[in-house]
Amino acid sequence: MVQLHDLKFTPFISEAEINIGIEKVAAQINADFENKTPVFLGVLNGAFLFAAEVIKRFKGDCEVNFVKLSSYEGTGTTGNVEFLMGLTSSLKGRNVVVIEDIVDTGNTLESLDRILKSEEVNLYKIATLFYKPASYKKSLPIDYVGMEIPNDFIVGYGLDYDGLGRNLTQVYKLKNSKMTNIVLFGPPGAGKGTQAAVLKDHYNLKHISTGDVFRYNIKNETELGKLAKAYMDKGQLVPDSITIDMLKAEVRQSNGGNGFIFDGFPRTVAQAEALEEFLQEEGTQVSAMIALEVDDEILVERLLERGKTSGRPDDANELVIRKRIKVYYEETAILKQFYLKQDKYFGINGVGSIQEITARLKEAIDQLV
Ligand code: IMP
Ligand code: MG
Numbered sequence: 001m002v003q004l005h006d007l008k009f010t011p012f013i014s015e016a017e018i019n020i021g022i023e024k025v026a027a028q029i030n031a032d033f034e035n036k037t038p039v040f041l042g043v044l045n046g047a048f049l050f051a052a053e054v055i056k057r058f059k060g061d062c063e064v065n066f067v068k069l070s071s072y073e074g075t076g077t078t079g080n081v082e083f084l085m086g087l088t089s090s091l092k093g094r095n096v097v098v099i100e101d102i103v104d105t106g107n108t109l110e111s112l113d114r115i116l117k118s119e120e121v122n123l124y125k126i127a128t129l130f131y132k133p134a135s136y137k138k139s140l141p142i143d144y145v146g147m148e149i150p151n152d153f154i155v156g157y158g159l160d161y162d163g164l165g166r167n168l169t170q171v172y173k174l175k176n177s178k179m180t181n182i183v184l185f186g187p188p189g190a191g192k193g194t195q196a197a198v199l200k201d202h203y204n205l206k207h208i209s210t211g212d213v214f215r216y217n218i219k220n221e222t223e224l225g226k227l228a229k230a231y232m233d234k235g236q237l238v239p240d241s242i243t244i245d246m247l248k249a250e251v252r253q254s255n256g257g258n259g260f261i262f263d264g265f266p267r268t269v270a271q272a273e274a275l276e277e278f279l280q281e282e283g284t285q286v287s288a289m290i291a292l293e294v295d296d297e298i299l300v301e302r303l304l305e306r307g308k309t310s311g312r313p314d315d316a317n318e319l320v321i322r323k324r325i326k327v328y329y330e331e332t333a334i335l336k337q338f339y340l341k342q343d344k345y346f347g348i349n350g351v352g353s354i355q356e357i358t359a360r361l362k363e364a365i366d367q368l369v
Contacts, residue, residue, distance in 0.1 A: 007161060
């Protein structure tokens, strides 16, 4: 995490990903302008790094200009007139490649278009490293795009927040300061899955189920998935460090949203401490541990009922069910203490209709938001 002035930013786009965007744009410009002696117009300040990288990769003859979009008061009725500050010679009849760092609403692009047309260039193309399609309001085509990004405010690699951050070698995005991160607990049969789905939609949270994350990594043969599988194949428990790294990657990859619901994690104090640590790296923290509380006898009844149709053999046998419930309490007791100590434990009555239970959960969560 980095702090610039009053705001916190978290890692978003790596140098390697930025390089892929640079190579892509450079290859396209080389192909289109090979024998056209283009004039590169780097738009200051943000585009200085990207412009340097693209221009370095250009194979033919070219000229380079760095410009700033500026305006002066027009006289009479003309209003503000925009011009390119720093332009040293006429662009008339030239082949121009504008190099921008980012296209957001497209207002800047529209001004550039107007100026270049009035300069009577032969042709011009626009290259940008980053493009926010969800924010773009114009219809001018953008010829070369390094990568499309969601509508987040970013800094680094030339881009600034109030003057700072341009020197960062990778891109960071503004941290959502009001994230709500819930660790959801509940014994088997408590209705955790049902409630997680409702809460996820209501609060725009990302539901991270450890089981799903494991299955995804193993199925897609990620490095961590392969490691985990090696342990599982030998009938051994997957070490905490691997589980933690998978969850961490999941949190890092996700963008937008108001926070997370962790389901099936943490299971140990070591995991709870690791969760604390990597959420802190993201500039956030666990808001609460919420546990659905249901009397054992009701759980047994519910699971036996579910076993009649679910086909899950572990739902069919009362002894197995009671054992699973016992394991849950043994496992979570220590985590309950961990979060109680921080005043973050909320026990919610999990008996009633789905709507009644949802209402109780919302009441607890609304206090956190
Ligand atoms: P426009 O909205 O496309 O005209 O973009 C205007 C300018 O806003 C860009 O040239 C950048 O200087 C700045 N800008 C837009 N989005 C971001 C961002 O996410 N981080 C930093 N600057 C941005
Ligand atoms: Mg700019």
